[in-house]
Amino acid sequence: MPSEQDKQTHLSFAELSALLARIFERHGTSAEVAAILANNCASAQRDGSDSHGIFRIPGYVSTLASGWVDGKAVPQVTDAAPGFVTVDAKNGFAQPALAAARALLLEKARANGIALLAIHNSHHFAALWPDVEPFAREGLVALSFVNSMACVVPHGGKRALFGTNPIAFAAPREGHDPLVFDLATSAIANGDVQIAAREGRQLPPGYGVDRDGQPTCDPKAILDGGALLPFGGYKGSALSMMVELLAAALTGGNFSFDFDWSGHPGAQTPWTGQLLIVIDPSKGAGHNFAARTEALVRQMQDAGQPRQPADRRYRQRALAEREGIAIIDTELARLRALAEAST
């Protein structure tokens, strides 16, 4: 029998999204920004991306209250070249910056075969897959890179420099939802280290270092002045470096180690940059791109790969569309309180 604590209420996507939008607006964002962030956060919750769903709301509220990010920022879009769009997010969130530039980016990708969106002066505090999946639904291939905050030691180094620096990729797949992945270039997420520490579990080797830069399997030593390692040794480290260059140096945003939020207690959002590359596969010799993707996925299944990237999200999404999005009642009460309170 479920305990009182586990009781759940099922909300529709529209209900959850509206509730989250009220929270964002109450805590200092414009209505436009609230709608975009609420949609993003509700999508993650719906798809079972727990670490990027309503779990993030207290962080958003805290960072808005700190004055670190401008929840009312109006992004400034510049048509920099036939294939190149830049956005100054004006110290606001990255998702409204992408939304403001999206139509121009799509137009350029279709006209030129490839186009780039460089966002800087932006805060990305969400999953990256929601930024790329919609392009694949329009038949395009999309790549995105975001740097974050210094918590990953370069391979062979002693001090954190890189962010968790995710890479996301989306491609259309004939007759199916798009093939999408979103992977941190760190060996493990910070949240998973916290969970291991709470449960008293040791981590496998290769996940982190202690405050002296020495390898450790103790999650507490990683959290207590230590840092994460890149995934896959020197290769993951090289990819994380590439994310810094693409998401920050190329856009004009901060590197993960560049910003100092000590003057804003409660600040949690990395103030960096984001790059998107969108490709129109119909321009190439690969006219049948989505069919080729599907052929590759079938081969991966035949080779015994038990599940494909994004499979779990799509299953959760289908469940949520049938039954609603389950929220634990105590959490729902907290969300409703935040929707009433203002800072």
Add this chain to the structure above:
Amino acid sequence: MPSEQDKQTHLSFAELSALLARIFERHGTSAEVAAILANNCASAQRDGSDSHGIFRIPGYVSTLASGWVDGKAVPQVTDAAPGFVTVDAKNGFAQPALAAARALLLEKARANGIALLAIHNSHHFAALWPDVEPFAREGLVALSFVNSMACVVPHGGKRALFGTNPIAFAAPREGHDPLVFDLATSAIANGDVQIAAREGRQLPPGYGVDRDGQPTCDPKAILDGGALLPFGGYKGSALSMMVELLAAALTGGNFSFDFDWSGHPGAQTPWTGQLLIVIDPSKGAGHNFAARTEALVRQMQDAGQPRQPADRRYRQRALAEREGIAIIDTELARLRALAEAST
């Protein structure tokens, strides 16, 4: 005292390149193709990329003799869209295809801010860094992806499907040679498995599977019907899948498992595709891109990272420029014999 076997002769780059060009031409390539492949192979030898230098020459000769690849192919370049160039390599090598399209690709990247080159019907049997480094020397950022031949099991699968599928990246660095990496998405190169088998060494866990798809540390079991694993678990596997989609599906080339060379004994070159993406960072807010790259590298050094991608190659290159490229005499004799013989 060095044995007779270890005696070396030092050749200039021009001498080695001319010798290799004679070999290629003798064994069935056009003079144009010979010059391009010789330059590529001599560059790898000069830079200490031993596995992609003269070590590859017998493989080139064998594959040319088999009739699998057309050494006289004339690539056909198509201006597909303002930011999109396609090349049909006509069953020839990928490097001449890149050379034929390079000027158009550069022009498009500078005009649009980003451009793409999609090569298909091509054979890539070389290191990937020589394809991207020259773009960084012109102030541009370059990414390349090549798929190869089925020898890597998708994460969680039992059967080889992906190639070693390298990703290469190059970025200009103020006051220094470009920052360049070229990394296979497999956990280890096939050649290194062969060396471990010869030396009777076990491999670390996570490098390969045996013929039944079971994890093994025995290099002989990997070579005897087994396969390699992707680097970094499911993340490397996702990246390898992305390489298949970008280098093959998008270009119209074969997947790594698509081709059947059983009718061409001696064939060694994967008949696939290659994608290049070239970005002009001066179009973005990151006007000072090369200076930002340099700032990042300094931070990586300060964080204790002992060496940067490509450092070793540049050191070897400087040495070779001072002293010539050292070739063991017995190997040089074999090369000279190949330059005289024709198949």
